[in-house]
Structures are given as structure tokens and as C-alpha cells.
Amino acid sequence: MTGLLTALLLGAALTLPAAGLAWLAGLALQARAGQSSPALWRSARLVAVFPLLLAPVLFAVPQSLPPLPALEFINETALDLPAATPVRDTLLAAPTALALPSPAILLAAVYAIGLIASLLLALRRHYHRRRLLVHSRLADASERGLLEREAGKLDLPAPELRLCDRAASPFLTGWRGVIIAPERLLQTPDLARHALVHELCHLRRGDERDRLLGSALTIVLWFNWPLRQIERELDAAREIACDSDAIDALGRSQCKAYAATLIESMRSSAQPVSAFGPHNRRQREMRIKSILSGGQAVRHSFLAAGAVLVLAVPVAYAQTTLTPRRAVSAPVEQIAPSAETRLLAHAHGQGEGFEAALSGANAEYPSAPDDGQNQSLTLAHLQQSGMNVEASTSAAVIAAPVGPEAVAWQNVSSPAQAPIPPAAPAAAPQPANAPDLPGAIVPGRVTSAYGPRPARPAGSPVFHGGTDIAAPAGTLISAPGAGTVVHAQMGYQGSERWGNTVEIDHGDGWSTVYAHLETIGVTPGQSLAPSQRIGAVGSTGAATGPHVHVELHFNGERVDPAGYLAGLD
Known part of the structure; x- marks a missing residue:
């Protein structure tokens, strides 16, 4: 679980540079094209969240370890050799150090605190929307007439219409789509027609669901400021595209009247959800300019969107090299080395040169018989390497004198050094009394x-x-x-x-x-x-x-x- 947590935290951290690059690239491409496109900013959003989506996939792909010959020897080397000196006395005397959480746990705790705060802010916005719904009423048949006529022209089923005096301007909300409008709006048919057609175009385009998705992403990645900027640009692009569709539905002759309706709505206070109303000054100017120019259709530049998506490649490469992988050991390669190869590899293995010892022993002794000389060779090498404890244990088990082959090996390794006789076996400890340990440890x-x-x-x-x-x-x-x-x-x-x-x-x-x-x-x-x-x-x-x-x-x-x-x- 710790490895997966580390992978997720790394992916979340990489969303910052990914979102920053995507945002800057989107602004440059938007300035070059001269207009905003929802496809461009949806591609930027995908690049921003791609590292987080890729993190569990990378961790789930196992990284197989290559099989090693005689793996059991490597596993047990550190456990099976007698300890040279006791180490338990320092443990008893020294106080226990305070164990600090790992950096991954600390980062996860910080993220959780920020996520809770982000969720509380989102719940606050949801509470304001629910209050508008509670204080609204369902429009009757006569009040729904204009909405149903305009929905029929757009080949849409008329959504639910609710009227509320607390609403500053009409807006579409909810996953299924509910239009909330001020009751005074219906008193001005032209204004009501423009506003309702705008919200119906949002419904047909699926913009409210896309907005809810972006809101969820900004909650999860609450620390990602560039992602919030991408969502704002995407929101403006959706509005401009919706304005273009609305003018197509209303007719080109309605451009100025539609722009006047937009300006009137912009004077209202902001809603807690997406609305026909206000945005920042730059976005308002972009919308009005697009409307007055005839509401020309927004071109979906797949080339620009693809250029932004290319940014995901270097980010994914960096993430692939940094993400911890789930290690899966490959089956141990079962081999049957010769006795002299096994013994010499054991000697070299004490110095973590196991594989080199295998190849060296095979080359040096390709046909040596399995006799006491080879065991003596191993014993001599242990002694020559200064591994006296291991040499004592081996001497006690092998119980063989140092043979000519061992002398030959010593002459090759150190010509000036004489053969070293085997050390005496280490004396076994003599317990003075038996401990009281009657309980079973584990069934097995x-x-x-x-x-x-x-x-x-x-x-x-x-x-x-x-x-x-x-x-x-x-x-x-x-x-x-x-x-x-x-x-x-x-x-x-x-x-x-x-x-x-x-x-x-x-x-x-x-x-x-x-x-x-x-x-x-x-x-x-x-x-x-x-x-x-x-x-x-x-x-x-x-x-x-x-x-x-x-x-x-x-x-x-x-x-x-x-x-x-x-x-x-």
C-alpha cells in the first residue's frame, strides 16, 4: 500500500508542471488562433490530470526481477552466519527513538487536510444552490410555453423550469439539467427568449456536466492553481461557443439584442453555479466581440488540441522513470552447478561477488572432481579473505585439511603468502540454565x-x-x-x-x-x-x-x- 500511495502522490505532484505547461501552451495557441475553443482547453485539462490517472496504472504493471541462480544462498547469507559480537546490550541501554512518519505519510496528511477544506467550500456552494431550489417554485403550463417552443426548435425535450425571485439571472444547474430563472424575467419576452435559448444551448452541448466534472477535478487537485486557470478558460470557451449556437438559433438579426441581454445579465451579481451572467472582464469582452461580429461558429482546432496533448509525452516519460513499480520476483532459476563451483561461489558470495564467482569458478575449474580438495580450496579462500568466523564454521563441517589445490589458489592470489592452516572450530556456548519458553510460536x-x-x-x-x-x-x-x-x-x-x-x-x-x-x-x-x-x-x-x-x-x-x-x- 505504501508503494501505491507514493505513486499517487508523485502523480499528483506532477499534475502541477503538467497543468502549468498545458495552460501556457493553451494561451499561446488561443492567441495565435484569435479565438477560444472548448476542444483546446479540454485537451489542456486532460494533460493536467494525466499524471494522476497514469500513477495507478504504472504501479500496477509489475516489474519482474531477473532470476538468479542459487537465490536461496543470497537470501540466507546474512542470517545464517554466527554473530561476531553481541549487539543486544546497546538496545537495552539506549532509550527508544521516536519514530517519525515517512515523507509519503506526511504529504498524504497535508493533502487530506487541504482536500477536506476544499470539500467544505464545495459544500458551501452546493448549499447556496439548494437554497435557491428550495425557495423556487415549479413553473406552470402558461409560464413554460416559451421554454417549450424554443426547446422544440432545438429538437430538445423541455427541461424543468423553476422560478425564484432570489435568482439574479437565469442559469442551468444539475446533472440532468434544471433551469432556474427570476420571475421578473418572463415579464420581458425578448429578454426571456434570449436567456432561455442560451441555457437550452448549454443543455444540448452538455456544458453543465462538463462544468461539474471540472469542479470535481479542482476539488481533488485543490493545490493545482494552473488547473483552476484552465477551468476558467474552458468556462469562457464554453460560453462563447454557446453564444454562437444561440445566435444561430435566434437568427443573425438578433445579434445586437442578444448582446444587450448579455450586458444586462452581467450587471447582476454572480451565481454560485454556471450562468448566463458575469465573468471576468477579459472574458466579457471576448464574448461581446464574438456576438457583435455575427456570432461566427467556433472552429474546433483539432491540430491545436493535439499540440497540447503532445505535452503529456515528456511528463509521462518522467513519471515512468520516477514511479515505484510493484516488484514481482521471477521464479528462481534452478541450476545444478558443480560442487567446486558451488563452494567457490559460496566463498566469493560473502563479499557479494556471487555471479562473478560462478563464472570464474566455471572457467578455472571446468572439470575438477568433487572431492575434499575443492572444499579445502573454499576454506583457504575464506581464511585468506579474513573471514575467520566463517572459516571456523566451514572447517568444523568439512573437517578436511588444506589440499594442494588450496595452496595453488593461495599462490595465485598472493604469491608471498604461505598456506594458512584451518582455524579451530568456534566453541559452542554452554548455557547455565534453561529458559522458561513453553509456548508454541506458530503452527507450521x-x-x-x-x-x-x-x-x-x-x-x-x-x-x-x-x-x-x-x-x-x-x-x-x-x-x-x-x-x-x-x-x-x-x-x-x-x-x-x-x-x-x-x-x-x-x-x-x-x-x-x-x-x-x-x-x-x-x-x-x-x-x-x-x-x-x-x-x-x-x-x-x-x-x-x-x-x-x-x-x-x-x-x-x-x-x-x-x-x-x-x-x-
Whole structure:
């Protein structure tokens, strides 16, 4: 959800430059053409809101990650190696830092506040319109006669006509179209005819629905000032086009009388909705000039509209490169590398050079037998790289002396360096007492136990520092015993490969760690009771599927959890 929110916020932000470019381009094209066109400004509106419409589409298109050979090794490297030094002491001593919301959440909150204010202003305008409707009355048959005659000439069904003394001038309102007019209007037939024909032309053109759409867009994008300018220009273009249609219906001889009706309406106060009446001075001058020139039909310049639409291309390109995509991992490429390739790749993989190690090992040892010499080669490389802890673990599992091949490798890497004998295996911690952890952690299936893995997946470490329990995503995880939460966030020990991780201090030097959680339901410093929920099973971080990685620590050192935690035997 956070990725979609970020995509929407980015799209909303890009509507500002898009609307600004479309507005300026529209003004330039309008000045060049010498008249305003609704098609031009509708194209500018589309360009302005296009980034917001494109945001969820871009996020929905998945971005497949390329398959990696032996992906499980990369996923588990950071988890399975024994920790060199305890890190829990600093967590217990330091106070919990105040977690600040992400920038995306802060921006969303600011937008929500502005949206509420914009909605309140829109409700205020709606309230004024409803008041006019409440204080109006339905016109009787005799009062509707003029409207029905003019609607028949335009091949339109006569809309509802309501009369209200509070209306300053006639106007069309509502999605289905209702004309509200002052009662005094009917006392002047010529004036009433001009005004009613104008509103009927609005109804036939669908201008009121287009205005309502623009009003909704300016509410949603309340921060977009250029979009408001586009809507104002579009409103003026609709009026000029409607004036042209009205003069065609009334006859060219009515141009001056129609202009006089318009000027009379402009002296009235503004209505809360679209009306025959006032606009700004520039728009009034444009309308009167168009009417007096004979109300010539507005040319729909599709070329100008298309020129404005072209502006959406660079904006869409920028948005495509910036929008976060929904990542979908491709299926892991199952390969069967040779034993020497796997072992050497494991050694190089500690330095995040896995792929280079694969190609190098295949080129260097294309036909080497799978024997102890290749294992010794890996052990020697670990030692030469200064990875003593890993070398100790590998030596304990492989239990093989450094062979001639390892010496040859050392001579290639560092001619002056003598072969390094394998280090002694690290001493396992000796717990003084057993913790009280009787509760079940999660219902599931143990897929990888603690300890050496001779039949491990290709490329994965030889030693597994915890127990993996597979379960459906979202399965609740419980604390096995009472304790205090000392870590609850994304990542652990400086690496995000752990995903969402929780660590619980159970006292007397004992603690448990739970990695790859989908959600975290506790906070640092929180006291837990046995079987209290701490989160849910997931696949965050470096994980190939939904499971929870469980570790048991005693004084900062890993211990086999099978002898202490329920359900892991």
C-alpha cells in the first residue's frame, strides 16, 4: 500500500508542471488562433490530470526481477552466519527513538487536510444552490410555453423550469439539467427568449456536466492553481461557443439584442453555479466581440488540441522513470552447478561477488572432481579473505585439511603468502540454565533446522544459525514466553535481509529473534506475556517464500532452539 500511495502522490505532484505547461501552451495557441475553443482547453485539462490517472496504472504493471541462480544462498547469507559480537546490550541501554512518519505519510496528511477544506467550500456552494431550489417554485403550463417552443426548435425535450425571485439571472444547474430563472424575467419576452435559448444551448452541448466534472477535478487537485486557470478558460470557451449556437438559433438579426441581454445579465451579481451572467472582464469582452461580429461558429482546432496533448509525452516519460513499480520476483532459476563451483561461489558470495564467482569458478575449474580438495580450496579462500568466523564454521563441517589445490589458489592470489592452516572450530556456548519458553510460536512445518546442512540447497551456507518454520502468509506468531521487546523494525544487525524483525529479551541472558515477518504487532520496550501475538508470517527481506526464521541467543551467541522452544524438535 505504501508503494501505491507514493505513486499517487508523485502523480499528483506532477499534475502541477503538467497543468502549468498545458495552460501556457493553451494561451499561446488561443492567441495565435484569435479565438477560444472548448476542444483546446479540454485537451489542456486532460494533460493536467494525466499524471494522476497514469500513477495507478504504472504501479500496477509489475516489474519482474531477473532470476538468479542459487537465490536461496543470497537470501540466507546474512542470517545464517554466527554473530561476531553481541549487539543486544546497546538496545537495552539506549532509550527508544521516536519514530517519525515517512515523507509519503506526511504529504498524504497535508493533502487530506487541504482536500477536506476544499470539500467544505464545495459544500458551501452546493448549499447556496439548494437554497435557491428550495425557495423556487415549479413553473406552470402558461409560464413554460416559451421554454417549450424554443426547446422544440432545438429538437430538445423541455427541461424543468423553476422560478425564484432570489435568482439574479437565469442559469442551468444539475446533472440532468434544471433551469432556474427570476420571475421578473418572463415579464420581458425578448429578454426571456434570449436567456432561455442560451441555457437550452448549454443543455444540448452538455456544458453543465462538463462544468461539474471540472469542479470535481479542482476539488481533488485543490493545490493545482494552473488547473483552476484552465477551468476558467474552458468556462469562457464554453460560453462563447454557446453564444454562437444561440445566435444561430435566434437568427443573425438578433445579434445586437442578444448582446444587450448579455450586458444586462452581467450587471447582476454572480451565481454560485454556471450562468448566463458575469465573468471576468477579459472574458466579457471576448464574448461581446464574438456576438457583435455575427456570432461566427467556433472552429474546433483539432491540430491545436493535439499540440497540447503532445505535452503529456515528456511528463509521462518522467513519471515512468520516477514511479515505484510493484516488484514481482521471477521464479528462481534452478541450476545444478558443480560442487567446486558451488563452494567457490559460496566463498566469493560473502563479499557479494556471487555471479562473478560462478563464472570464474566455471572457467578455472571446468572439470575438477568433487572431492575434499575443492572444499579445502573454499576454506583457504575464506581464511585468506579474513573471514575467520566463517572459516571456523566451514572447517568444523568439512573437517578436511588444506589440499594442494588450496595452496595453488593461495599462490595465485598472493604469491608471498604461505598456506594458512584451518582455524579451530568456534566453541559452542554452554548455557547455565534453561529458559522458561513453553509456548508454541506458530503452527507450521520446519523446513530448515539449526546446524550443519550437508544436503543444503545449491550455494547456501554450510551452517544454519536458526530454524525456519514455513506457514501461510499472515499466520499469527506468538511469543514463547514472557519477555521485553528490544527490537521491532525492518532489518537487524545493520542488514535489511532479515526483513521485519522482532527480538525479545527473556531475561538471564536469553533472547529470541523472529525474521521475515509480514507485519509487526509490538513496539520496543513493550512487555509481553506468554503466547501474546507479536506479528504475522511473511516473506519480507531476503526470503523466497512465507516463513519465519527463529533464533535463540544466550549471552549474544546462537543456540540450537530445538531443545528449548516448543514444536521445533
